[in-house]
Amino acid sequence: MVDTRLCGKSDGLATPYPVVGHLVDSAVVCGSVWDRVLAEGQRSRVVEALGVGVSEARRIVMFWAGLHDLGKIIPSFQGMLLKARPAHSGFLSEAAYAHDRWADSTVGRIRHESATHAALPQLLARLGYPAAGGRPAKLLALQVAQILGGHHGRYPSDNDPRDLRNPCARMPELGSGAWAEQRQQHAEALYEVLGRPAVPNACAMSPTTAVVIAGMVIVSDWLASQEHVIEAQQKEIEAQADYGSPTSLRGHARRMGRVAPVLVEDAGLGGAGFRTGGFSELFPDIRSPYSLQLSVAHGLSGTRLRGPGVLLVTAPTGEGKTETALYAASLLGAACGGRGLLFALPTQATANQMYGRLVEFAGRNLLDPAQLTLLHGAADLYAPYARPQSDDAVDAPEPRVVSDCEPGAEWDGRVSVEAGRWLRGRGRGILAPLAVGTVDQALMAVLPLRRNALRHFGLSGKTVVIDEAHAYDAYTHALLLRLLEWLGALGVPVVLLSATLTGDIARGLVRSYLTGADPSSASRQVPVPAYPGWVYASARDDLVLGPDEPVRSERGRKLAVMVRRVAHTYEPDRAGGRLAAVLDALDGVISGGGCAAVICTTVAEAQQTYAALRDHCRARFGAGYLGWDDCSAEDDQRQDAAAGPRLRLLHARFPAGRRAGLTREAERWFGRTDKLGVRRPTGPRGAVLVATQVIEQSLDLDFDLVVSDLAPMAMLLQRAGRVWRHREPSPSRPAWADVPRLVVLAPAGEDGDLSVPGSWGDVYQHSLLQRTLELLERRAGRPVTVPDDVQALVDGVYAEEFVSVAPEKLMERDFRRLADDMARGALAEMVALPSPHRVTSLHSLTTSDADEELVRTRLGAESVQVLPVFENEDGRWLDEAYSVALPESGRGGAGRFTVAEVRELLSCVVPLAHGPWRAACGPAHDPPADWGREPRLARIVLLPQRVTGGEVVGAALGEYQITYDHALGLITRRTA
Structure with missing residues (x-):
């Protein structure tokens, strides 16, 4: 009989919960995960891999899920719990296990999942799982042990084959004698409760089947480990004198069987099926x-x-x-x-x-x-x-009511898609x-x-x-x-x-x-x-x-493309300079209305362009000019009465909350005219949106004209998709916008050749810029027919037989591009998981020899979350009007931050690329001490700002000054 004094759960509980209870709970919950979460295709793959029927495969996986915490039956784990809870020393009789010296400090400590991994192969072998024949890594018992040994997130390395015979010989920390006997008793008790699941007719599973089962085990463990679930079971256990007997454990499983489907539904798991029909x-x-x-x-x-x-x-x-x-x-x-x-x-x-x-x-x-x-x-x-x-x-728990009703019994027929708290948890x-x-x-x-x-x-x-x-x-x-x-x-x-x-x-x-x-x-x-x-x-x-007949494009049009080589300067009087070219391209908007976008390569250049346009409009229209920053964007009547175009700036270096507001405003002015709330500027007062690449993908915006810095062909064509994007209902176009038009500004040196600005860094590969520029200029002003010309232009940029007017420069740039692509591809190969058919051990799926700093989804400078903080003699504030104080601690219990407070603070945070400025940060840039208890606030860097003479003076960090401006966003200037 299992010893119910062995503790499986104790955190947050008034009394410890037996290991066997948690094993049964996890197994039964896994059955509901199988029934209600697993897709038919997933289920079929598991059944095929195990070589048994559907119902038998379900019981096998339930059995495995229940065994995941068997490794808690070891001296160090039980001793650790008793040390933390001396009031419950009677929960485990020291005398019963004294010969294993569980309380002796000389006994080594191992993590309980490692103990599961080591002890399980022998226990499965005793139940009939093959223990010989073929490579050890191919033995199912060892693979199951690796799956369960990874239930805390990292798969352990392969078992030693000796674990099939006597794991204590290699790992004495498991505990022999009564400890080994109780591990076997618990495994056999679970085996009986589940109706003695069959031994699979398989040597081993494919890695893709194994990882699906591993995911099921983790989810089942999490659902069964919720405090309210355990507390409900404890009340039933306390009323039983014979708890631990086969009869009592079967009753325990039946109770959990009624609750488990509700747990799955309450967590928000399950499937999503769509109705069928025509488009x-x-x-x-x-x-x-x-x-x-x-x-x-x-x-x-x-x-x-x-x-x-x-x-x-x-x-x-x-x-x-x-x-x-x-x-x-x-x-x-x-x-x-x-x-x-x-x-x-x-x-x-x-x-x-x-x-x-x-x-x-x-x-x-x-x-x-x-x-x-x-x-x-x-x-x-x-x-x-x-x-x-x-x-x-x-960290407040979400209250849940667990009942014996069937999931969906109280559903009123309305389809809901709101995510609950359980799924909003990290990683879920x-x-x-x-x-x-x-x-x-x-x-x-x-x-x-x-x-x-x-x-x-x-x-x-x-x-x-x-x-x-x-x-x-x-x-x-x-x-x-x-x-x-x-x-x-x-x-x-x-x-x-x-x-x-x-x-x-x-x-x-x-x-x-x-x-x-x-x-x-x-x-x-x-x-x-x-x-x-x-x-x-x-x-x-x-x-x-494929299509039975050619697909007709609904966006067929001829796009006028004007390419201008310009000096990359912002001097307003510089003929042939970038700013002069921008003003010339926007003359129709400034004079006669309409909507245009100016897409810049960097945030700093977008800020400069916006500021120069604002100064130009103020000089041209005088006191009658009213920009978007001068009043509420909702004040339409006042806006319409003003002179000159509305201006707005959008990039990634605004506080999150303000950027979201700016995006909504842009959608309001440039979105589809048939949507509620959209008010496209008409008449003589047009609108210009200055932005970075943030508007080129998926935002449903429409412009009469797009002015863009030179970019690779695919990106230019993507941006051109924002020109005359909306056809039905057709927005009102100004007289000057007779055709969809894209103006491309190519940076040129004094000799007129392509000269990529140093400020662009490695944003774009220079060889693609040269190829794109030459391909466009080769058209000699002929419009680009969309879609007919698109594929040829995109493919043409990468053509090996590309004939350049500057072959030496192109060859040098191509070599750099190809070398860079090869290096990036090699790095990805080094950090990525092996191809699924080359996986020989699950261990490789959560462990890598590569530097952990390299294991990321994208390359580039890591962003630092910074928070502009305005200081005066009265303290620190979140706004330059000194109206919202910087909270030193939260309003929750013990100074913890509430959900609302965290959200409010994060809405003020700005992402800033990591750079030399970060090394110059000191104690003045550290967040308040109480922020350290909230992970999303703990790593924020404060940027002190002061308002002097009506102007904001930013944070001086080494050779840089970083200033927050409401209209421009976060401005980084090098001072030396």
């Missing part, structure tokens, strides 16, 4: 679907889809790719038994925008309620996603049935990071949509290729979207997915889709689908 049925607001949408809907409909596959869609911006992807995802998911969706985008801003669109789509088309999470580091700052502010402390968001976030959240699944099993588990039951598949450098692109391999191996359907993708990259993306699904398909020929167009390739057979 117009899923998107009733789209009265006339685009040709691309109809083509994909027709091509993928019917019974041709068999299991997972990859869909690649290429089309110009504005062709309805997002709706196409959502519709296709619903079909692909249904075809392979998927139960969820992840929509991955390049940036936080694009993810925020997509969140609202996914909420709308899901709310209309879900069959049952399902929770939706927003996945990125600042998600809780995005107002539509953030939960209502409260005075609850950050990807487990939601529906998720939208940055692509980094998916890419982390192919980096050797802790709790990778959760990412693999969260991804494996979903359809994954990756937008802007072209938008990454060689390093991140290499990680994307590896991610596609893993998604293929996991049987995850994938939709790839791009407006500008070279043919070679398109093939590489599809080939990586198919290779992951089946390594023998590496040589499989996959056609590149026409532009616009699409191609679908099945992961299970040779099925390849």
Whole structure:
């Protein structure tokens, strides 16, 4: 009989909870995870891997999940609990285990998950699991031990084969005698409670099956470990004199069986199924679907889809790719038994925008309620996603009511997508049935990071949509290729979207997915889709689908492209300078109204451009000029009566809250005219938005003209997609905007040749800039026909036979680009997980020989979270008006910060690239001491500011002065 004095849980509990209770709880909860969370495709793969029937596979996995904390039955763990809780010394009889000297300080200490890993193979072997034959790493008992030994996030190294016979010989810290006997008693008790699960008919599982099971184990453990769950079981245990007997444990399991489904539902787990129908049925607001949408809907409909596959869609911006992807995802998911969706985008801003669109789509088309999470580091700052502010402390538990009712019994029929607190916990968001976030959240699944099993588990039951598949450098692109391999191996359907993708990259993306699904398909020929167009390739057979007839573009137009070589200066009177060229290009807007965007390469240049435009307008229109910064943007009547164009600046170096407000304002002025709240500037007073690359992707903005710094061809064409983007209803265009127009400003030296400014650094590869410039100038003013010319231009930039007017310079720049790409690709290969078919041990999935500083999803200077703080004799303030004091501590218990306070502070934070300025920071830049108890506040760097003579004097840090300006954002100036 099991010894119920052995403690499994104690933190936060009035009395300790027996190990056996937690083992049974975890196993039963795992059964509900199997029933309600696992997608049909996932379940089938596990059943196939174990070589048994569905019900037997379910019991086997439940048994494994229950065994995860068996390693708590060791001297050091039990002794540690008794030392921390001397009042409960009677919970474990020292006499019963005295011969193992559990309280002796000379006995070594090991972590309980390591003990599970070491002790489990022998126990499984005694239950009939094979203990010989084949390589040790291929033995199922050792693989199961590695899965369970990784339930705290990192898979241990491979077991020693001797663990199958006598683990205590290698690891005496496990404890022999009564300790070993109790571990076996607990394993056998769980085995009996679950009806003696069969031994799988398999030597070992594939790594992709193993990681899914590992994720199930972690989730089951977390759900069963909630305090209110344990406390409810403890009340039942206290009333039983024979607790620990087979009869009592079966009763314990029955009680948990009634509660477990409720726990799964309360956590927000489960599946997300979409209703079926034609495109117009899923998107009733789209009265006339685009040709691309109809083509994909027709091509993928019917019974041709068999299991997972990859869909690649290429089309110009504005062709309805997002709706196409959502519709296709619903079909692909249904075809392979998927139960969820992840929509991955390049940036936080694009993810925020997509969140609202996914909420709308899901709310209309879900069959049952399902929770939706927003996945990125600042998600809780995005107002539509953030939960209502409260005075609850950050770490306050969410009260839950656990009943015996069936999940969904009280559902009123309304489809809800709001994410609850459990899924908002760190690292859990990807487990939601529906998720939208940055692509980094998916890419982390192919980096050797802790709790990778959760990412693999969260991804494996979903359809994954990756937008802007072209938008990454060689390093991140290499990680994307590896991610596609893993998604293929996991049987995850994938939709790839791009407006500008070279043919070679398109093939590489599809080939990586198919290779992951089946390594023998590496040589499989996959056609590149026409532009616009699409191609679908099945992961299970040779099925390849594409349009039955050419896809007609709804965005067909002739784009006037004007290329100007300019000196990279901001002197207003400098003929041939950048500022003069900007003013000349904007003359129509300034004089006759309309809407224009000026897209700059760096934040500093965007600030300079905006300031120069503001000065120019003030000088030209005098006292009658009124910029957006001079009154509320909502004061339309006053704005309309003023002279000159409205001006606004948008970049990443604004406080998070202000940047969100600026983005909403831009959408209000430049968004679709048929949407509520949009008021496009008309008449003689136009509007100019000066910005960086933050507006070129996914923001639904429309301009009469775009002026852009030189950038690689794909990015220029992406930006050009914001020119005359909206066709129906057609916005009112000024007389000067007779055609869609893009003006490209190419930086030139005194000799007129391309001269990339030093301030641009490595933002763009110089060889791509030269190739782009020459290709555009080669057209001699001929317009770019969209979409007909797009693919040739994008591919032409990378052509090996490119004929340059400056071949020596191009050769030098090409060598640098190719070397840089190779170095970045090699670095990605070094830090990424191995291809799924090359994994020989789960240990490699959470451990790497690479420097931990290199294990990231993107290269570049790390951002530091800084907080401008305004100081005067009365203290420190969050605003220059000295009206909001900097909180030294929170209003929660013991000075803890509330959720609302953390959100308010983070809305004032600005990301700033790490640099020499950081080394000059001292105690004056440290946050208050009480901030250290809140992880999201602890690493913030304060930037003291003072208002002197009406001007803000920023923080002096070494050779730099960093100043916050309400209109310009954070300004960094080198003073020496």
